[in-house]
Amino acid sequence: MENRTKKAQFASIVGIVANLILAVVKGIAGVIGNSKALIADAFHSASDVVSSIAVLVGIRAAQKPPDPEHPYGHGKAENIATLIVSILLVVVGVEILLDSISTLFSDEQSETGMIALYAIIFSLIVKEALFQYKKRLGDKINSPAIIADAWHHRSDAISSLIALAGIGAAMIGSHYDLPFYSTLTQ
Template sequence: MESRFKEAEFATWVGIIVNGLLALMKGVIGWLSGSRALIADAAHSASDVAGSIAVLAGLRTAKKPPDADHPYGHGKAENVATIIVAILLIVVGVEIAISSTKVFVGEMPSAPKGIALVAIIASIIIKEVLFQYKYRLAKKINSSALLAEAWHHRSDALSSIAAFIGVFGAMVGQHFNYPILVYLDPVAGLIVSLIVIKIGFSLAKESSSIMMEQVLDPEKTKPFIRTVSKIEGVKRIDELLARTHGHYIVVDIKVGVDPNLSVEEGHRISKRVKKALLANHNHIKRVFVHINPYQTEGDLNRQERIN
């Protein structure tokens, strides 16, 4: 568990440092070259820094052990961090859209200088490397916050591609005297904003479902049911609810056992259920077992008639 958080924190610090340098580079070159698309891209990278700081805080909270106030643990701190990153993406996307749209109602912009292309190409390569690194690590350690940060990097790479097309098109338009092509730079900024907003909404939607205690799809809980069904003494699984709690899964299960068993024997069966789920499914970290007296359909019908 400790190594999981160390890997995630190291990856987050890498993101903070690299994004900070990228934002500074793109901002300065965007201003010197007169590229709105590159300035928008710099703002996107700056939001990555803020998002990474939120992720770092979330990871440090999530690794705390369960306590009296948080008996299920602090895993959802990662989901809170994910939502913060998503909101940052949406805000930055809207700001980029507003900035790019203003160009169409003002004077015709001038094409950016060639140095803008160098900065954009460097950004595309670096951000894609960061995405691949964090995406693979997020899948390996099952971290929603790190996955959100990875997609933040991918959105930055995509926005840089759009910025490249815009800047290159604007330069070509000015060189060959096609003024309309100069508008490709702000159009690229607008495309960037839509990409950023869409990714932000997707991340927010997924994490919000987890925060609202949405249970896992029945198809995903079938392996858990198969595990419990094999346990001696379990007559029937009355109910199994599993939900994601940050990077791990919490399971609430009700099992039917022989009603003539002693309390101690029923307790032993519940311990076997818990142990089997924890041992056979790595993502499950908390299990709560409720023992019910097993009754056949005939028993239930007779009891209903008596009542």
């Protein structure tokens, strides 16, 4: 296997494993910490596993040598993977927009536990690290699929930031019993 494919494949597997871990951590912390925002984010991470698998499949298929049915090789497979990831990225973008609107008018429980806050900070750090790693690798090995996946991690980091703002606001609101938040959260 080509070195480029090996690196791209490793990066995709890192993404799959990270998203699985994030889904479990956020799911558990969301239930214990009583946070709807975090539970929704956990489901998002679970769906992200699919996006990472698409990249892995595309990269693996692209490195197959030409055969009688595909005399020009399988390079297009990576383009298809890039397309899938890009479509999912648009979906994530819309989701972030809707999330920010609903966060503003959220009924996030005011008794949200600190564990929810820690889990979302953990997610934010992991996602930004994944973005940095995959963006650099994608540029280096010239892989549009990896670059698109990198941008997905960055949007997830932004989405975690919005969830963090929502959870933080609910906590501050309940702590100081602000009238503004109690009208929002009731």
